[in-house]
Amino acid sequence: MNTATMEHCDVLIIGTGPAGLAAALAAAPSGAAIVMVDDNPAPGGQIWRDGPGVKLPPGAVERRAALARHANVHILSGTRLVAVPQPQQVLLEDATHGWRLQYATCIVCTGARELLLPFPGWTLPGVTGAGGLQALIKGGLPVRGERIVVAGSGPLLLAVAATAQAAGAQVLRVAEQAPLRAVAAFAAALWRWPAKAVQGLGLLHPGYRTSSHVLSVAGQDRVESVRLRQGAHTVDIACERVACGFGLVPNTHIGQALGCALNDQHAIAVDAWQATSVPGHYAAGECTGFGGSEKALVQGAIAGHAAVGQRAQAQALWPERQRWEAFAAHLHSHFALQPQLKTLATPDTIVCRCEDVTQGQLAACQSWTEAKLHTRCGMGACQGRVCGAATQNLWGWTPPVPRMPITPTRIGTLAKPESGPVQP
């Protein structure tokens, strides 16, 4: 068995959500030295995010415990990948140090982020992503007694409402933009994935409305009310928080920095072995196209086996993957975004939150590059991760290609010599 160090490993797994955990569990029995990196404080990704008062599902607890029994797996939480200085080498940074890690094989399991579309008032404190609010509550954000409206699209909205209510909030409305016939057709076919049907039944909410979406949020210094379109009607609801997410966007920045090609869905392209376009580099889970944790788990396991040369074990999981990829396709086809969501922002609505660039300034531009040069859109701290996906949705602009460093980084880390840890 090989021992992973901070500087060298056989298999580098980027991301410790379901895909990353499954990849590590598949690859670990081979004895390979494995390092896992994740910028969150604990393993689990978004769906299995740990925190005070969080009761993790058995699947998460069992996998974390199983991984702890493998001495050849080293998990680095609170650690972000900031650059790729050379092939098969990454620059990492935690709260105090920066250092380079050399690897032989890599599995990218960077998950997805929410599609956050601009609407008047979306920059007010109290407006968050939908999954974003769920993550914040798991981290201890107090919402007891607060009135919350959840809006956007997809089954995640119901899970968010359930989390908020369990934390003592009053969820007044769950506004799903898709029409009733689409949501009903989605639900009617869930018998093909019984586990999903059971999950869904447990989450039904009396405030759930279809053909409903946010129009604007009002408030002095933070959220005081939200205006919704509900079918043919406009309604105003007084509330303390609005949690709004329009589905998911694969996180491809790190994959792209490693040289991995994207597919036509703007996700990391993979073959049947979960191999990317770069030899020795695999990808699994939501970063290859979103579709839920079951798909991520089986893709992660296939990638883990393939990465250590266990092709037979990997291939044995192909039918299971096909089952969950069918679920993903079912999900995508029924929660397609309605065209009116492109018109929520008015000329004075901020689209680039980092540089405070408005819809009016951007509407005069023809492309991402022109917008960037004329308005500084996408040049702020998030490096276009929020406004890039938004402008792609609004105007069809091609999102920016990531540049190094991939994320805001300390100078001490970038000035890092060839090897050995560096102090901040």
Added chain:
Amino acid sequence: MNASPTNASPTHIAIELNGTQHTVPAGITVVAALSLWANGVTRVSVLGEPRAAFCGMGICQECRVTVNGQRRLACQTVCLPGMVVHTTTPTKPGHSA
């Protein structure tokens, strides 16, 4: 609303927020602590608007604050005893911190 660190039970820890001592439940994020004691506001935007945690998962950078002198994302940082947190001061356009 200040609580003395000496009163902290084992389930609570003392941290400093913008120069004032507070006790917060152990294990919560800096975002959660800021919601308890600072209305959740993390920074002021280039046009002077107050901003707070938004994406909740380390993407949007709205919750960037200074922790022990270093720039950190409040949503991905768990409060530790003695931690010193400062929210961001206003910046000029084109110079977002």
